[in-house]
Amino acid sequence: MPAEIDKVLYFSLDILRAFGFEQFELYLSTRPPKRVGREQDWDAAETALEDTLKRSGIRYQVNAGDGAFYGPKIDLLVNDAIGRPWQLSTVQFDFNLPERFDLSYVGEDGAQHRPYMIHRALLGSMERFFGVLLEHHGGALPVWLSPVQAVLIPIADRHQEYCKQVQDRLKAAGLRVAIDAGVERMNAKIRNAQLQKIPYMLVVGDREQEQGAVSIRLRSGEDLKAKPIDEFLKMAKEAVAGKQ
Incomplete structure (x- = not known):
């Protein structure tokens, strides 16, 4: 046990x-x-849970009498951006359901x-x-968690086709990439991407198109x-692999 x-706790x-x-x-x-x-x-159960907490090396507190009616538990809380604690993970004993479902096993004693x-x-x-x-x-979610990891921003309509080629290449490598094909100016598109907290903004103009960059x-x-x-792709994949 x-x-x-x-x-369970370490997981x-x-x-x-x-x-x-x-x-x-x-x-x-x-x-x-x-x-x-x-x-x-x-x-x-309470002894086993407390022994695990002691082995974890993380400071803990005892909430006497706060367990569920069917068993004691460990609650794991994290703090939000302004320091408020929120309960997330729980390790919970349950003495009720094994009885309700009449669960049993044959021990070494038969x-x-x-x-x-x-x-x-x-x-x-x-x-x-x-x-x-x-x-x-x-x-600002880490790169690996961001729904859109990069957005391509064409400076003019003539750069749209190149953006689509780059998008296809990056998607094939496993990245989540969008194209901002709106009518706004480049600076407005960059501002929109920053507000959305997209990790990478990839601006494409004549020079980038000519250089394959x-x-x-x-x-x-x-x-x-x-x-x-290829250099951007290497950088992005390293960020994803490193959970950055």
Whole structure:
């Protein structure tokens, strides 16, 4: 049982770290006054959960009496952009469902035993998770998470066809790329892309078309100047692979 709890908690932490979260608050919620299950099962479960928390090396607090009626749990909270904590992952014992479904297994002693059920919510409510994720990154999602990773901005209509060729090439390499074919001026298109927090703005004019290149602007406002498409592709793929 302890090894399984360890795996679930560490898996939850690894997932949240992959999304860019680094600071966590952990809570152990123990038995409430009204509950189901045997006292020895509550004792074993609470001890196992607390031992896992101690092994994690992350500071935790005990919420006495705040567990569900069917079992104790670990709650994993992260802070949003203004420091408010939100519950995401949960590691939860359940003494109710094994009884309701009459679950059993044959132990090494040849006798029937009631299993412990451990269920988990790795991200919690999806709506809450995405809300906290957007708050955490200030809307500027890492490249690997951005719905649109790059937008091609043609300076004039005559550059549209070249933009389509570049888009096809980048999409074939696995990037999510759009073209801003609107009638606005280039600066307005760049501003729109920055407001949308698109990681890369690829500006295309006569020079870029002749050189087989794109002029790269970052959403931060940094101008990386014109670079060959292969060089941009290498940079973007490295950012994706590095969860940047």
